[in-house]
Amino acid sequence: MKKLVVILTILGANFLQAQQEVSIDLADALVIKTLEVTYEHYIGEQSSIGASALFNFEGENSDFRYNEDNMITPFFRHYFTTARNWNHFGEIFMGINSGKNDSGISYTDGALGISVGTKYVSNGGLVVSVHGGLGRNFFTDLSPSVVPRIGLNVGYRF
Numbered sequence: 260m261k262k263l264v265v266i267l268t269i270l271g272a273n274f275l276q277a278q279q280e281v282s283i284d285l286a287d288a289l290v291i292k293t294l295e296v297t298y299e300h301y302i303g304e305q306s307s308i309g310a311s312a313l314f315n316f317e318g319e320n321s322d323f324r325y326n327e328d329n330m331i332t333p334f335f336r337h338y339f340t341t342a343r344n345w346n347h348f349g350e351i352f353m354g355i356n357s358g359k360n361d362s363g364i365s366y367t368d369g370a371l372g373i374s375v376g377t378k379y380v381s382n383g384g385l386v387v388s389v390h391g392g393l394g395r396n397f398f399t400d401l402s403p404s405v406v407p408r409i410g411l412n413v414g415y416r417f
Contacts, residue, residue, distance in 0.1 A: 277301050280309075280386050282414025291324055292317040297412060305338045319359070326403045330356040343380065350374045354394050354406050368402035370394035374409075386414045 277300060284295035293316065299309035311332040317324035334352040354370040374392020394406040 278416055280414050280416045282386055282388070282412040284311075284313075284410040285413045286411040287313075291321075293325060295410060295412075297410075297414070299336070304341050307336045307338070309334055309336070315358075325407070326358050326360075327356040327406065328358040330354050330406070332408065338378075344382075345377070345379055347377045348375070348390075350376065350390065350392065350408075352392070352394060352408060354408070356396070356402070356406060358402070360401050360403065364401055366399055366401035368396040368398050370396045370406040372406060372408060380416055384416045386412070386416050388412045388414075 279301070280297075280299040282297045282299075284293070284297070287293040287295050293313060295311055295313040297309060297311040299307050301307045311330075311334070313325070313327065313330040313332070315325050315328045332352050332354045334350050336348045336350045338346045338348045340346055350373065352370075352372050352374065354372065355367070356370060357365070357367040359365050372392055372394020374390050376388055376390025378386065378388035380386050389411050390409065392408040394408060396402045396404055396406060
């Protein structure tokens with residue numbers, strides 16, 4: 260029992276001391292009335308895990324909007340260098356998305372995909388990142404086959 264307590268304490272302390280980020284997709288919020296919030300937790304110098312939550316407030320009759328009404332996107336990122344301020348990354352993601360197709364039928368599906376991007380982190384903690392990629396829905400024919408993953412995020416590292 261003592262070993263379990265020691266292991267959990269070490270893991271908990273490691274989680275609390277690791278770098279974390281919270282950001283919002285500024286381009287989506289300003290251009291197409293979509294809110295996407297991202298949380299990222301660094302598990303090493305060159306790796307992180309995280310999740311994004313997208314909520315689409317754009318009307319269905321709009322000229323341009325995402326097909327998805329809601330999307331939760333857990334991801335794993337690998338950073339190509341250990342540079343502090345500028346870095347490039349590759350990402351694997353799983354997007355759980357829901358919306359209505361062209362026929363007005365509601366769907367929920369899961370997509371697997373990849374994306375690439377770059378990130379700037381200031382010494383004060385300001386984070387600016389740009390990423391883009393594509394995923395493929397797998398579980399129903401009612402959903403669009405391709406899911407985009409694009410963003411211009413601004414946030415804070417703590």
